[in-house]
Amino acid sequence: MFTLRYWRVLVIAAFLLSAVLGCNFPTNNPTATQDTGLIYTVSAQTLEAEMTQIVIEGSPTPPILPTLPPVVNTNTPPLPTQTPLPSSNTPIPSPTATSIACDNFEFVEDVTIEDGTEISAGELFQKIWRLKNVGTCTWTSAYHLVFDSGNQMGAPDSQQLTTGTVEPGQQIDVSVNLVAPDDPGKYRGNYKLQNANGIVFGIDQSSKPFWVEIRVPDESGVRFDFLSQAKNADWGSGVEPVDFANPGHQDIAYGGPDTNEIGFVMIKDAVKLENRQTSGKILQTHPKWVDNGYIIGRYPAYKVGPGDYIKGQLGFIALPDGTCGAGEVVYEIHYTIDGDLGTRTRLGRWPKECDGRLLSIELSLADLKGENVDFYLVVLADGPFAQDWAIWSSLGVMR
Numbered sequence: 142m143f144t145l146r147y148w149r150v151l152v153i154a155a156f157l158l159s160a161v162l163g164c165n166f167p168t169n170n171p172t173a174t175q176d177t178g179l180i181y182t183v184s185a186q187t188l189e190a191e192m193t194q195i196v197i198e199g200s201p202t203p204p205i206l207p208t209l210p211p212v213v214n215t216n217t218p219p220l221p222t223q224t225p226l227p228s229s230n231t232p233i234p235s236p237t238a239t240s241i242a243c244d245n246f247e248f249v250e251d252v253t254i255e256d257g258t259e260i261s262a263g264e265l266f267q268k269i270w271r272l273k274n275v276g277t278c279t280w281t282s283a284y285h286l287v288f289d290s291g292n293q294m295g296a297p298d299s300q301q302l303t304t305g306t307v308e309p310g311q312q313i314d315v316s317v318n319l320v321a322p323d324d325p326g327k328y329r330g331n332y333k334l335q336n337a338n339g340i341v342f343g344i345d346q347s348s349k350p351f352w353v354e355i356r357v358p359d360e361s362g363v364r365f366d367f368l369s370q371a372k373n374a375d376w377g378s379g380v381e382p383v384d385f386a387n388p389g390h391q392d393i394a395y396g397g398p399d400t401n402e403i404g405f406v407m408i409k410d411a412v413k414l415e416n417r418q419t420s421g422k423i424l425q426t427h428p429k430w431v432d433n434g435y436i437i438g439r440y441p442a443y444k445v446g447p448g449d450y451i452k453g454q455l456g457f458i459a460l461p462d463g464t465c466g467a468g469e470v471v472y473e474i475h476y477t478i479d480g481d482l483g484t485r486t487r488l489g490r491w492p493k494e495c496d497g498r499l500l501s502i503e504l505s506l507a508d509l510k511g512e513n514v515d516f517y518l519v520v521l522a523d524g525p526f527a528q529d530w531a532i533w534s535s536l537g538v539m540r
Contacts, residue, residue, distance in 0.1 A: 244342045245276035246334065248351045252314055256354040260321040262540075263447040263511055268353040269316040270332075280307035283337035286315055289350045292328040295320040302334060317353075320511070323447035325359040365443045365538035367453070367518065368408060368424050371395060374438040374518075378404035378429040383519060385475070385485060388437045404429040404436040414532070415457045415465050415495050424533040425458065428470070428522040440516045442480070445509040446540060453536030455491060456499040457529075465495025466528030474504070475517040485517075492523065499534065506538070 252269035260266055274280055284302040296317050307313045322328055331350035333343045343349045377389015384390050397407040410422045428434040457468040472491045478484040488504050520531045 242276050242342075242346065243278040244334070244336050244340070245274075245346075246342075246344060247273045247275050248344055249273050249312060253316075254353060254355065256352075258355050259358055260355045261360060261446060262321055262323050262325070262357050264321045264444070265318065265511065266321065266355075267316055267318050269314050270351055271312055271314050272334075272351070273312045274307045274309050277309055278336070279309065280313070280334075281337065282306075285335040286317065287333055287335045287341060289331040289333045289341075289343075291330040291352065292322065294322060294328060294330055294353075294355075296330060299335065319353065321355060321357050323357075325357050327354070327356050329354040360446070361540055363537045364446065364449060364540045367440065367516075367533060367536040368422055370440055371406065371408065371424055371438065374440045376406050376436070376438045378434065378436045380429065380431055381433045381435055381521065383435050383437055383521075385437070385439075385477075385482060385517060388439045388517065389435075393436065399425070399427070402430040404434065406436065406438060409458070409532075413459045413463070414499065414534075415459050415468075415497055416499050417459070417463060417497070420532075420534065423458075424536065426518065426520045426531055426533065428520050428526055428529055428531075430526050432522065432525055434522045434526050436520050438518045440518070442513045442515050443538065444513050445506045445511065445538075447510055448540050449506040449510070449538050450540075451488070451504040451506065451537070452502070452539050454499040454501050454534040455493055456532055456534065457493075457495045458532055459495075460528075465530075467525065468495035468528050468530065469493070469523055470529050470531045471521040471523045472531065472533075473517075473519040473521070475519065476509070476514045477517075478509075478512050478514055480515060493531075 249271040252271050254260075254266060254268045280303060282301060282304050284307075285299045286302050287299045288296050296319055300317065302315065303313060317332075319330075329352050331352045333341050333348070333350050335341045341348075344351060372395050374395070375388055376393040376395055377384070377387055377391060378393050379390030391403060393401070393404055393406060395406055397405045399405050399407060404427050406424070406426050408422055409425050410420065412420050412423070414420050414423075426436050426438070428436045451474065455472050457465040459465055470493055472489075472493060474488045475485055476488060477486075489502060491500060491502060493500055518533065520529070522529055
């Protein structure tokens with residue numbers, strides 16, 4: 142490259158030199174006289190320019206290598222497609238908060254029956270929860286409280302939540318009537334809500350249930366003691382027919398004395414009975430001292446539980462010689478429900494003579510489970526009243 146440029150400059154220089162020399166030979170035609178200084182100047186400038194270019198282009202430069210095609214790596218995963226940028230006229234959406242569900246609520250508190258409350262077997266109770274509507278939809282009369290799982294305890298599968306409306310942000314007290322199971326133990330029932338479209342929902346997005354949780358204690362043994370409750374009963378006496386309303390035709394004070402001719406009622410202890418055994422505490426009830434007289438006692442109300450029954454013994458106090466005299470009476474037990482005399486029912490009737498043995502009785506109360514009952518103890522003279530020292534021993538409602 143350098144040699145080619147060098148020879149080009151030499152050729153141009155030679156050509157210029159020959160032109161100058163040619164102009165100096167004599168000719169037949171006269172020619173205009175030229176300024177030789179100008180020629181030299183142009184030639185010198187041309188030569189200088191060419192030499193400058195030679196110097197510049199003659200500088201060492203790296204050889205130009207042929208360009209090879211790029212090596213394609215077939216194992217390289219494709220580049221992700223880039224989302225095109227929106228045009229200047231397309232608005233960019235801003236972040237928004239998570240939307241609030243239409244049907245949603247929070248548990249506020251237990252209004253009644255806190256978790257672990259002890260409730261007797263078979264007892265009726267009402268559970269009330271306080272809930273808050275934290276959704277965006279209004280609860281109407283088409284919304285329901287629904288049993289979800291666990292121990293139902295007599296609750297309905299579904300019941301109306303409200304007869305009005307519950308706006309978002311408002312609270313509502315939700316109640317359900319329940320009955321404690323018969324057996325001892327811990328019990329829990331879970332509940333949720335249901336909207337007008339039949340969709341069941343719970344607390345927050347996780348749809349957790351809310352619940353009622355109780356404990357039924359073991360209450361086997363004596364549930365109602367007729368001897369210890371005798372002082373709280375209303376006592377009276379008269380002549381048959383028996384007056385259950387007052388009760389009795391005339392009142393009797395509890396506690397005797399045992400010489401009261403209108404009849405008496407009292408607790409005695411360590412007395413000899415017709416079976417020749419010495420008693421523990423017994424309840425003595427003597428009818429009015431007239432033929433066909435009677436004595437009656439109306440006891441405080443008792444709520445009958447599951448498995449309840451009445452058990453006890455009937456008999457007479459013996460005379461010092463071990464006999465009972467002319468003892469002969471009729472024992473009866475009656476009841477009414479919720480104090481309504483129209484429901485009065487006789488549970489049992491036992492004629493008894495002094496025969497040297499105590500009479501054991503046992504009565505099931507299964508048909509009265511859950512009822513509030515008033516028991517009546519009645520002793521009828523059954524003719525002559527002489528020596529009717531009738532007793533009730535170990536009498537009670539058992540479970």
